[in-house]
Amino acid sequence: MAERKRGAAQPASVWLTPPARQPGPPGLSRDRIVRTAVELLDAEGLQALSMRRVAAQLDAGHMSLYWHVNTKGALLELALDEVFGEVVAPADDLPWDERLCALAGSLRAMFARHRWAARLIGEYLNIGPNALRMTDTALRVASGSGLSPDQTDSAAALVLEYVCGFATAETRMLENAATAERDGGQSAEEGFANVSDAVRSGFTEFATLRELASRDIGTATEIRDRNFTFGLRCIIAGLGTLADSDETPA
Template identity: 40%
Template sequence: MAEKAKNDAGNGGAKDGAPGAVWFREPQRRRKAPGLSRERIVATAVDRLDREGVDQLSLRKIAGDLGAHATSLYWHVPTKGDVLDLALDEVFAEIRLPDGHRTRDWREVVLAYMRELRAMLLRHPWAASLAGTRPLAGPHALERSESVYAALTRAGFAGPTLAATAAAVSNLVIATASTQAAWAERAEVGSRDALRGLITERHASYPTLAAHLEDFLGDWDTQFEIAAQTLVKGLAAQRTEEQA
């Protein structure tokens, strides 16, 4: 029990194996394995996640890609959870923030972040599900969160409203990207045609959906852009009302 408490304390209270534990664990000296590094392991993991997704990922497969034995990886990444957290933060580095984002109009920064986050999640569909279930506590993710929080703070949001607003920004993107990624795993055209036929056939049960069928089944890009713009405009209107 004492050893367990010591380990938990060394992780900042996060137990080994818990989501995000890698970010709170005290750095340990690891035996060097020739040709291996955490960076190479993470890059290989991202590539395999892009090809096969989270469920198929294993340290054994990553080791095979690297031409190494699985036990060699444990000196750099003790658990699969560590690999997932590190890979997720690695792809967050792809999110570009606009030049001068620390002083630019907050709406531009927030919209740019939303578009960049969505593009990244669609390039790496596995990241969409992980982003909603694991702490975004890595340096790349925190840097992007800092930018969004700073922009919203400049707008005048504070306290619980600031946190809720930042969550709304990220959650809108994660939810829409997750939905699009889920559809993409199937034969999307066939699924959309089947749904169109179902609603048309049962239009008496779903009259509003039937009347707006093409909009209901509209393209992802248009729907996302409208949703993002609507959210930011609503936030701006809220600030105007509060300041009046």
């Protein structure tokens, strides 16, 4: 294996790097390394990931990983595309709006299972096969909306970016709540209930917010689910209205 030069520019994406021409040590493969990295990320988060930790999980020397993955960043990019493979394409016999809702829901569920993944959005080009397959599915579904061809890509991007943005905030909050609970603090639902009690009993200048807190609006989980669904339906309703009109956005 050629020695990597210190300070050498790294490729823009692992998917743009030619594969190694020589096989590495027996017993290892890139797929096995990536699956192990995903397991470690799920169990301990981004801060715990290192090439040494992955090698230890595989009972291998850490330098042997570099035959298959050049850098930790490349491994994270591969791990991100690995979990994108869990996003399920919706059934073809559904209406386009239901298909778009199903795709968005599957993407959000993936981020919930792999809370570290949302933090990597924007770090990489996301041009791995699974990410491209998901994007292709979104484009195909959006094309059934009646939008013009030059609007379809924007519609697909809007839905995917909405889910990624929502998941980024949601998973970070859940991670922080899980950390607080492990450290002996209150659970996420207990924290939400305490905040609601504080708003109801104080903050007299925020009358509308106090009135909201006094109603039975559900648990924190129920509110997040409701907000996600409402926002998604607003987006899809807007796309449908645009498709039915003769107006073309600037």
